[in-house]
């Protein structure tokens with residue numbers, strides 16, 4: 001077996017700590033996501049999963065710890081963090097939220113084009129072309145001119161995924177992307193995520209969909225009480241869990 005070299009790591013988080021009002025929510029979580037790798041994060045509600053991935057694109061500022069992208073230090077809690085370095089990191093790390101976060105007053109196409117223009121400075125035509133391509137990629141070619149209220153939850157989430165893809169991120173973070181969607185619409189979002197995984201996108205996904213994690217993840221990380229209790233293959237973590245705690249969790253959500 002070859003040991004992955006540093007250059008093979010897309011995102012490296014070291015010893016991330018975060019407290020809210022004196023309560024330590026993250027107690028030093030580390031993760032290395034290799035290029036093209038898909039990691040699923042599972043764990044009980046309130047254990048710090050969202051806080052952890054929000055720290056990875058600095059939606060929350062870690063109190064301690066470091067972040068590297070492609071071997072380059074992009075955050076160090078011991079150094080001053082400038083607004084421009086936060087923006088630079090967010091350009092490289094995409095995020096898909098549970099609640100879609102689309103602009104209600106904009107069409108699907110405009111939602112996907114907007115950040116490209118504002119953040120990447122792409123001109124109108126290039127942004128539009130890229131938006132059309134990505135909406136097509138997620139199966140929404142017939143819905144580009146619709147507003148979020150005219151779309152199902154599954155369709156809205158696919159717009160949000162297209163918006164993230166259009167920014168050409170090095171990594172995409174997903175925070176329970178299907179949990180606010182009706183069960184019958186979830187499958188279309190999971191299908192898109194599976195296709196992205198197969199296409200080699202680097203993905204870190206908080207999910208309760210155990211079957212999906214089993215199919216799409218290379219590794220599964222279990223977070224409990226602000227700590228990464230264990231990380232392993234889907235087989236190790238989901239079929240034959242190494243801890244009673246994980247076993248109970250997997251049984252409860254399956």
Ligand code: ADP
Nearest residue numbers: 020021025043044045046047048049050051052
């Ligand atoms: P999970 O995603 O695993 O359900 P979260 O990361 O959302 O867990 O939350 C972990 C803990 O941190 C919870 O106790 C939550 O109430 C708390 N928390 C999260 N965000 C904030 C915040 N902005 N302010 C205060 N407490 C927070």
Ligand code: MG
Nearest residue numbers: 049050051176
């Ligand atoms: Mg959460």
